[in-house]
Amino acid sequence: EVQLVESGGGLVQPGRSLRLSCAASGFTFDDYAMHWVRQAPGKGLEWVSGISWNSGSIGYADSVKGRFTISRDNAKNSLYLQMNSLRAEDTALYYCAKDIGIEGLRLTYFDYWGQGTLVTVSS
């Protein structure tokens, strides 16, 4: 059974940093691209970032480019999101999502999602 478990969320002040993690199990992690998608309270879904199986291809939404860094450790079956210079508008539930393919930055879809970890940016 595919499982994606996010962690690392919490309350953080504007301008500070936070690192999210996603532990994957139930599939061969390094055979698939992975993504982060967020959802602000009461709002819709926003794709944040994606990474190919070998970290060779990475993409970011304009809203986070230059502030967030996605990475993965295939030996640990884990996906990460380093979030710097956090803003109030980054407040959201952050989901980890599995891609159906290996490259994952186009012409694809997300077949499994975690339950999310909540990030609240507030002073």
Next chain:
Amino acid sequence: DIQMTQSPSSLSASVGDRVTITCRASQSISSYLNWYQQKPGKAPKLLIYAASSLQSGVPSRFSGSGSGTDFTLTISSLQPEDFATYYCQQSYSTRFTFGPGTKVDIK
């Protein structure tokens, strides 16, 4: 970035009704359009990929159609468990974008 719109933003329907949700892209995305269902407090669930392909395990009352800029999600006979918010998503461009969602609730 490719902008996605959905209509209606919400609808009220009864069990057994046929429901159609429309999604429009700001430019042609061929058939690279996916549909997700989200229930309150839960993660999104993939329903339809590549505009019309049914994800494994999804009931056949769900169907998708369209290409280019205009797409539809149809629920042929609404069931109690289908009351949820539905999102379309384009994967034609590297920066994936979602529609704003359509909330389906009980009439």
